[in-house]
Amino acid sequence: MARTFNCSIVSVLMMIISFASQAKNTHIQVIDVDKAPLSNIVVYVEPENKSAAPKGILPNSSTATMDQVNRQFKPHILVVNKHTKIDFPNSDNIKHHVYSFSPAKTFEIKLYSDEQSTPILFNDVGEVTMGCNIHDWMLGYVYIVDTPWFGKTDKLGNIKFDLPDGKYTLKIWHPLLQDLDQSFTQEIDISSDVKLTINLKETMKPKHEAYEDDDELDDY
Amino acid sequence: MTINFKSLQNRILIRFILLLMITIAIILFVTLEQTYRHSESQINKQFNTAQAVFNDKLTNHSKTLYRGISAISKDFSLKKLVNNAKNDPRSLLSAMNNQQRRLKTDFSALLSSDAKTIVSNISSSSKVWPVEKISQAGINILVLNDTPYLVRAVPIRLIESSAKIEAWLVMGIKIKKLINDPLKNILGFDVTLVLNNSVEVSTYPSLASPNNKLASQGFINAIPINKRENISFQGESLALYQFVINDNESEKLTIIFTLDKDLAFINFTNLASQLIIAIGVIILFTVFLSFRFSISIVRPLKNLVNIAHKIQYGNYAEITHDARVTEVNKLSFALSNMQNAIQQREKANHQLAFYSALTELPNRNHFIRTMNELIEDATQQFAVILMDIDRFKEINDTLGHEYGDQVLQAIAKRLDENLVQGAYIAYLEGDEFAMLLPCQASVNTDLLVAPAIKVFEQFFEINNIQLDVSASMGIAMYPEDSTKADGLMQFADIALYVCKDKHSSYELYNEKFNTHSLLRLNLMSELRGSLENGDLQLYYQPQIEIATNKVKSIECLVRWQHPEHGFIFPDDFIPLAEQTGNIRYLTKWAIEEALKQHNKLKANGFHIHMAVNISAIDLTDSKLVEFVEIALKQHNVVPNMLMLEVTESAIMSDPQKAIAILAELKNMGIQLSIDDFGTGYSSMEQLKRTPVNELKIDKSFVLELISSDEDAIIVKSITDLAHNLGLSVVAEGVENKESLEMLHKIGVETAQGYFISKAIHDDDFLPWLLNYENENENA
Numbered sequence: 001m002a003r004t005f006n007c008s009i010v011s012v013l014m015m016i017i018s019f020a021s022q023a024k025n026t027h028i029q030v031i032d033v034d035k036a037p038l039s040n041i042v043v044y045v046e047p048e049n050k051s052a053a054p055k056g057i058l059p060n061s062s063t064a065t066m067d068q069v070n071r072q073f074k075p076h077i078l079v080v081n082k083h084t085k086i087d088f089p090n091s092d093n094i095k096h097h098v099y100s101f102s103p104a105k106t107f108e109i110k111l112y113s114d115e116q117s118t119p120i121l122f123n124d125v126g127e128v129t130m131g132c133n134i135h136d137w138m139l140g141y142v143y144i145v146d147t148p149w150f151g152k153t154d155k156l157g158n159i160k161f162d163l164p165d166g167k168y169t170l171k172i173w174h175p176l177l178q179d180l181d182q183s184f185t186q187e188i189d190i191s192s193d194v195k196l197t198i199n200l201k202e203t204m205k206p207k208h209e210a211y212e213d214d215d216e217l218d219d220y
Numbered sequence: 221m222t223i224n225f226k227s228l229q230n231r232i233l234i235r236f237i238l239l240l241m242i243t244i245a246i247i248l249f250v251t252l253e254q255t256y257r258h259s260e261s262q263i264n265k266q267f268n269t270a271q272a273v274f275n276d277k278l279t280n281h282s283k284t285l286y287r288g289i290s291a292i293s294k295d296f297s298l299k300k301l302v303n304n305a306k307n308d309p310r311s312l313l314s315a316m317n318n319q320q321r322r323l324k325t326d327f328s329a330l331l332s333s334d335a336k337t338i339v340s341n342i343s344s345s346s347k348v349w350p351v352e353k354i355s356q357a358g359i360n361i362l363v364l365n366d367t368p369y370l371v372r373a374v375p376i377r378l379i380e381s382s383a384k385i386e387a388w389l390v391m392g393i394k395i396k397k398l399i400n401d402p403l404k405n406i407l408g409f410d411v412t413l414v415l416n417n418s419v420e421v422s423t424y425p426s427l428a429s430p431n432n433k434l435a436s437q438g439f440i441n442a443i444p445i446n447k448r449e450n451i452s453f454q455g456e457s458l459a460l461y462q463f464v465i466n467d468n469e470s471e472k473l474t475i476i477f478t479l480d481k482d483l484a485f486i487n488f489t490n491l492a493s494q495l496i497i498a499i500g501v502i503i504l505f506t507v508f509l510s511f512r513f514s515i516s517i518v519r520p521l522k523n524l525v526n527i528a529h530k531i532q533y534g535n536y537a538e539i540t541h542d543a544r545v546t547e548v549n550k551l552s553f554a555l556s557n558m559q560n561a562i563q564q565r566e567k568a569n570h571q572l573a574f575y576s577a578l579t580e581l582p583n584r585n586h587f588i589r590t591m592n593e594l595i596e597d598a599t600q601q602f603a604v605i606l607m608d609i610d611r612f613k614e615i616n617d618t619l620g621h622e623y624g625d626q627v628l629q630a631i632a633k634r635l636d637e638n639l640v641q642g643a644y645i646a647y648l649e650g651d652e653f654a655m656l657l658p659c660q661a662s663v664n665t666d667l668l669v670a671p672a673i674k675v676f677e678q679f680f681e682i683n684n685i686q687l688d689v690s691a692s693m694g695i696a697m698y699p700e701d702s703t704k705a706d707g708l709m710q711f712a713d714i715a716l717y718v719c720k721d722k723h724s725s726y727e728l729y730n731e732k733f734n735t736h737s738l739l740r741l742n743l744m745s746e747l748r749g750s751l752e753n754g755d756l757q758l759y760y761q762p763q764i765e766i767a768t769n770k771v772k773s774i775e776c777l778v779r780w781q782h783p784e785h786g787f788i789f790p791d792d793f794i795p796l797a798e799q800t801g802n803i804r805y806l807t808k809w810a811i812e813e814a815l816k817q818h819n820k821l822k823a824n825g826f827h828i829h830m831a832v833n834i835s836a837i838d839l840t841d842s843k844l845v846e847f848v849e850i851a852l853k854q855h856n857v858v859p860n861m862l863m864l865e866v867t868e869s870a871i872m873s874d875p876q877k878a879i880a881i882l883a884e885l886k887n888m889g890i891q892l893s894i895d896d897f898g899t900g901y902s903s904m905e906q907l908k909r910t911p912v913n914e915l916k917i918d919k920s921f922v923l924e925l926i927s928s929d930e931d932a933i934i935v936k937s938i939t940d941l942a943h944n945l946g947l948s949v950v951a952e953g954v955e956n957k958e959s960l961e962m963l964h965k966i967g968v969e970t971a972q973g974y975f976i977s978k979a980i981h982d983d984d985f986l987p988w989l990l991n992y993e994n995e996n997e998n999a
């Protein structure tokens with residue numbers, strides 16, 4: 001998880017550096033109902049006018065990676081622009097059988113440690129929940145957005161975008177957000193630097209701990 | 221058979237047994253009570269344990285079910301089918317059926333995330349399944365189509381670790397299948413599954429199907445929940461325990477454990493029967509021991525009782541002492557001492573009863589007894605001799621009683637020494653001895669009595685006084701004279717009297733001696749009764765004053781009209797009455813009757829003196845004077861109207877006392893007369909001192925007064941003598957007119973006799989008197 005987080009920070013920072021000269025600085029922080037900063041929350045802004053988005057920043061077929069490390073998805077949550085190909089490498093020396101029944105992308109892919117799998121193209125926006133048929137505890141998400149401005153909050157719940165002037169819609173996503181927070185949207189008009197704080201209205205869902213609850217398996 | 225509760229043996233036995241029974245009853249009660257409680261608590265514990273085991277079993281089944289369906293829910297191919305359920309439900313259902321077969325469950329259903337059936341091989345009445353509940357760990361029971369199932373639901377997540385529940389998988393096992401013999405064997409009870417009070421399934425045959433007798437709702441309803449109950453129903457006695465295994469009130473599912481009560485309480489029953497056997501043995505043993513114990517006390521007591529009975533009848537025997545029981549031993553010694561004391565006292569009593577202390581000879585009782593024994597024997601003829609010492613009274617009077625006793629002792633000693641072999645001598649009383657002499661029938665009595673006579677031939681020398689003693693003897697012979705002891709005694713007595721009269725040395729009884737003897741003896745016993753019955757009556761013979769021919773007085777004469785013997789003459793019974801002392805009653809009776817008669821005559825205008833005879837015995841009775849005084853007062857009669865007639869001989873027997881009493885009577889004013897004057901041997905000196913008013917000349921001198929000059933002279937002399945002494949004269953025996961006239965000439969004042977009248981009965985006297993007076997006036 002920490003690694004996933006660091007990784008996204010790096011990529012976001014890179015984007016900020018790339019477009020700093022042309023854009024206004026937009027700073028967003030996500031905090032929960034207790035005002036504690038929330039990390040790893042997917043934050044994205046959709047421009048009102050999609051064509052206003054810089055071409056260079058909207059790669060047609062960029063590539064992302066969802067690795068399998070120590071029988072876990074890495075990163076846990078992967079945010080991609082649509083039409084992104086996601087590569088599923090296998091860093092473990094065992095087999096994985098990754099699948100998704102999510103409408104945004106239903107797929108099934110068997111990963112062998114010594115074999116390179118074919119990357120999967122994600123064309124539809126939405127969330128894709130992934131599991132491994134061999135390792136029930138493995139859970140990973142791919143969230144597909146239709147905007148080049150997206151990222152995940154850092155340790156302090158912060159994320160920064162360099163946005164050109166214009167109107168945008170700010171949205172957030174996380175698998176554990178309650179429906180009310182999940183449907184959060186905010187129109188923002190970028191003409192100068194913006195500093196925003198998104199305060200969750202509800203406590204996030206608890207993490208699903210299916211295996212720890214199950215005392216009926218103790219006998220095994 | 222009746223039991224004697226007062227017998228020591230039975231009392232000991234009964235108490236022992238009673239005590240034992242009480243002890244045993246208490247022990248038995250406490251033990252059985254505790255055992256029964258223990259058995260109850262054991263069976264209760266067993267029921268509770270079985271319930272826990274059963275629940276555990278059910279929980280395990282539930283776990284197993286969970287494990288099975290939990291595994292299935294993670295199956296990737298199933299997830300695929302679930303994901304595609306809307307498009308291809310058939311494939312999903314067939315996959316589920318397959319999984320159901322693998323798990324050996326009885327139904328399966330796949331529900332949407334909002335718990336509605338997507339596919340199922342069972343029809344559920346409700347649209348929404350209670351997944352929240354049936355997905356919980358533990359025992360979940362659903363009744364579907366009236367069949368109870370152990371069910372479990374698990375969520376299906378397409379991505380296992382995601383929170384999102386895509387669907388629910390439900391499977392169930394028929395609970396019926398779980399109720400089987402292996403379960404019964406593990407629990408130790410028969411198990412019955414009951415749904416809404418009707419039996420679903422049972423391992424107990426009587427409950428196994430709804431048609432069986434115990435399976436009725438009424439019976440099931442009667443079984444309480446979570447509490448053991450013993451129920452006897454249609455011949456079956458069961459311990460039951462029921463508990464609920466679901467929490468649905470409308471579809472209540474219960475389990476009933478049953479056990480034959482006999483088996484439930486087998487410990488108790490076994491213990492009870494063992495106890496009862498043990499107690500039976502103890503009772504028998506104790507009864508035996510206490511019986512032995514009581515016998516050991518009672519047997520020697522019974523022996524002692526037998527000995528006491530023997531002592532009662534005079535059978536004395538050596539008493540053996542039983543030292544086993546101290547008290548009994550003491551008793552037996554006491555009895556032994558008592559027996560010895562009784563024996564000694566009996567000897568002493570025998571001596572007192574049958575021997576004379578004075579002479580040491582057998583007494584009258586012993587004599588009679590010995591005679592009776594001889595009579596009973598009937599083999600020996602014998603003579604009964606009664607012996608009376610002559611003039612013994614004189615010896616006593618002159619030499620003193622002590623001396624008299626010494627004489628008797630000497631006579632006894634000499635008789636004892638001198639009599640023939642086989643003679644038996646007894647001392648009766650006073651101066652009488654008696655002997656029994658065995659003899660032949662035609663014995664010479666002279667020879668027989670010779671030894672006895674010889675005893676008196678030599679004088680007795682006692683205290684230096686030589687005493688010549690003689691004896692009279694009367695003899696009666698057995699069996700010639702009588703075959704009875706009292707008869708022999710009586711006849712010997714009569715012979716003795718004859719002997720005394722005749723002054724002979726002995727007299728053998730002769731029938732002639734005894735003309736009146738029996739009659740006389742009987743009469744004496746009857747005299748007093750006759751006085752009371754009125755068999756004795758006074759007859760009245762008038763005495764007239766010769767000068768005037770008037771009745772001056774009457775002599776009262778006793779007559780005895782005996783109901784059997786007829787008329788008895790005074791001469792026959794008066795002497796007897798004098799001998800026996802009955803004369804006193806006779807005299808008093810006569811005086812009272814005379815006074816009554818006097819008053820009766822007085823009421824008719826006659827003042828007549830009443831003359832009553834009194835005897836020598838009366839003159840020794842110091843109470844006579846007092847009696848007469850009282851009688852006169854009672855009948856209100858003037859004393860000089862009563863005249864008492866006494867014979868010369870009566871005065872002679874004890875002149876001093878007689879004269880003293882007569883003097884007293886005379887002082888009272890009573891007239892006194894000397895009866896039968898002339899026949900006694902009274903001296904003139906005596907006559908002079910005797911305080912009488914009248915002499916009554918004996919009729920022997922008067923009867924032949926006319927024909928005998930001597931009699932006339934005697935009568936004249938007596939009359940003169942009387943007149944000279946100042947006494948009047950009465951003549952009795954006047955039987956003709958000549959005699960009366962001569963008496964008149966001689967100067968006799970009063971006459972009495974047949975010429976005037978014989979003695980007249982009470983009823984006839986007054987008429988006679990009236991008639992006499994009447995004739996006298998007319999003459």
